[in-house]
Amino acid sequence: MQKETSIFLPSQVTVKVHPVVIFNILDHYIRRNVGQDRVIGTLLGFNIDGVLEIRNCFPVVHSETEQIAVEMDYQRKMLDLHLKSSPREPIIGWYATGNDINENSVHINNFYRDEMGNSTPIHLTVDTGLSNDTMGIHAYMAHNLSLNPESSLGSYFSQLPLEILTFEAENAGLESIAQTKYDQQSTSLLSELESLQGSLTKLDEMLESITSYIESVEKGEIQGDPRLGRFLAKTIQALPKANAQVMDKVINNSVKDLLMIVYLSSLTRSQLAVATKISHSLSN
Amino acid sequence: MDIDEQIIQDYSNSKLDVVQIDGLVVLKIIKQCKEYLPELVPGQLLGLDIGTSLEVSNCFPFPPRDQEDENSESIADYQLEMMRFLREVNIDSNTVGWYTPTYLNSFFNESVIETQYNYQATINQKCVVIVYDPIKTSQGTLSLKCYRLTQSFMDLFKDQSFSRERLDQANLSFNDIFEQIPIKIHNSQLINALLYEFDGASNNLTNSFDRLNISNNIYLEKVVEGMTDCLESLNQELNKVYINQRNIQTQKTNYIQQKFLEGQKVDEDELASMIKPLNPPSKLTSLLLTNQINNYTDQIHSFSGNSLTKLSLLKDLQK
Numbered sequence: 001m002q003k004e005t006s007i008f009l010p011s012q013v014t015v016k017v018h019p020v021v022i023f024n025i026l027d028h029y030i031r032r033n034v035g036q037d038r039v040i041g042t043l044l045g046f047n048i049d050g051v052l053e054i055r056n057c058f059p060v061v062h063s064e065t066e067q068i069a070v071e072m073d074y075q076r077k078m079l080d081l082h083l084k085s086s087p088r089e090p091i092i093g094w095y096a097t098g099n100d101i102n103e104n105s106v107h108i109n110n111f112y113r114d115e116m117g118n119s120t121p122i123h124l125t126v127d128t129g130l131s132n133d134t135m136g137i138h139a140y141m142a143h144n145l146s147l148n149p150e151s152s153l154g155s156y157f158s159q160l161p162l163e164i165l166t167f168e169a170e171n172a173g174l175e176s177i178a179q180t181k182y183d184q185q186s187t188s189l190l191s192e193l194e195s196l197q198g199s200l201t202k203l204d205e206m207l208e209s210i211t212s213y214i215e216s217v218e219k220g221e222i223q224g225d226p227r228l229g230r231f232l233a234k235t236i237q238a239l240p241k242a243n244a245q246v247m248d249k250v251i252n253n254s255v256k257d258l259l260m261i262v263y264l265s266s267l268t269r270s271q272l273a274v275a276t277k278i279s280h281s282l283s284n
Numbered sequence: 285m286d287i288d289e290q291i292i293q294d295y296s297n298s299k300l301d302v303v304q305i306d307g308l309v310v311l312k313i314i315k316q317c318k319e320y321l322p323e324l325v326p327g328q329l330l331g332l333d334i335g336t337s338l339e340v341s342n343c344f345p346f347p348p349r350d351q352e353d354e355n356s357e358s359i360a361d362y363q364l365e366m367m368r369f370l371r372e373v374n375i376d377s378n379t380v381g382w383y384t385p386t387y388l389n390s391f392f393n394e395s396v397i398e399t400q401y402n403y404q405a406t407i408n409q410k411c412v413v414i415v416y417d418p419i420k421t422s423q424g425t426l427s428l429k430c431y432r433l434t435q436s437f438m439d440l441f442k443d444q445s446f447s448r449e450r451l452d453q454a455n456l457s458f459n460d461i462f463e464q465i466p467i468k469i470h471n472s473q474l475i476n477a478l479l480y481e482f483d484g485a486s487n488n489l490t491n492s493f494d495r496l497n498i499s500n501n502i503y504l505e506k507v508v509e510g511m512t513d514c515l516e517s518l519n520q521e522l523n524k525v526y527i528n529q530r531n532i533q534t535q536k537t538n539y540i541q542q543k544f545l546e547g548q549k550v551d552e553d554e555l556a557s558m559i560k561p562l563n564p565p566s567k568l569t570s571l572l573l574t575n576q577i578n579n580y581t582d583q584i585h586s587f588s589g590n591s592l593t594k595l596s597l598l599k600d601l602q603k
Binding site for chain 2: 018019020022023024026027028029030031032033055056059060061074077078081084085086088128130134135164167170173174175176177178195196200247248251254255257258259261262265266268269272276
């Protein structure tokens, strides 16, 4: 979500994350065992042309007390199960909650690199501690710092540009879910008319802000941005110029079609109700 | 009373008021159904049942049906393994139902009823099926519904006999098969924080205006097509019943004639015992079809209501 450029970028790699992944990570964090500070898990996704899309994830049992121990067996078995149901999402990295990267992370990174057949895993951190008043989600890729190919001095985790990618259906789902921000308990799903009303209100707000901006530029209060002006002009030009009469006719036709279909379907429904009533009364 | 008694009481009480779904489950269902399109791959719901509400906290998809393993054993194994692993990371490994994607909400068929019956009878009376329409959702509104078989229908289904007499006894009409249960969405506070962050990023602003699209008539066409198909099948069923009646009648008359030729009189009991009763076609299919047609009608009505609103707005804007 924060696009930061890294100082050490060996290849132009961008990472896209689906919101489902982050929800999953947060859910896992909430369900962690007592005493566990951070939780880790595996990321699944694929790599197309340098764009890494993270589509799914699952949690992995691990403990970080004195020694770092990750149950790789569990990880492998879960991966098998997952590949059975979604074979197009191989392992692509791992995630951890918490903001810092320490030497345990390096070990875990090496575990994952061995699992992935020596290609570099992506590391995603989600800051559940909400430091800096924000939930920082960052993606890293580890690079080995070494003077010679044998030994390695350490790893450097370089940050990668990350953005959230959603499908349209996911957007609709997110919007319905997002109602819980306003109502802490739980909200019911909005009916269609209500969500229609919501979109119209949003459109109204947007139009208002645009008109107020234009007015203040005209009055000379704000220096108008020429790019914005051109963009607005282009948008207004994109509205179709149609003859008022033609539009009227088209609208009326659509209304008539819809009314006819509604009439027919109500007719069918009443017919079915009558038939059921008759069959009931005949048998009694 | 203590927790064990409470659990047993909850389990035996079959009243269900509301289903509370985690936002995570909704997103997972959306994503998994989208991946497997155009195939419709169902999955399992996990969670807890508390009082008169059911809380769904996680889900996983079933592996898609391959050509090789058509048996349900592999799916059962997959389920067991998955639940075992999920328990280790403290995810509620308690089945509370299943979800299935549908196409135009046309899910009233025998297999769905059978599966749902199995769930409700074997696992928990409160098991539900969540029906998700991926195509409608990508047009702008989340279309997620939750159903359960009614108790009266469950009793009927147990005996597997759907003759007219049994149905009239039960006084069952077509919309008594499934009952819809309202859905509530619930999110933990951490996820609420995340949602506030998303709002700031304003990535999803473009999609709230998809709903204002007026030219969605293709959806209407498809629904009407589906409805006409259903009506045709219903017609066929009625024909079957008619033919069956006719066959019974001809059997009777043949028998009477035969006996008449032999010079004997026939009385009612002999008649009844001699004729082999032909199996009347199960009334279940016609019930289901009626239900489906009703469903389509509902969809048409809600969709038209929406479109009429948008069109009248456009008309006013024109002036």
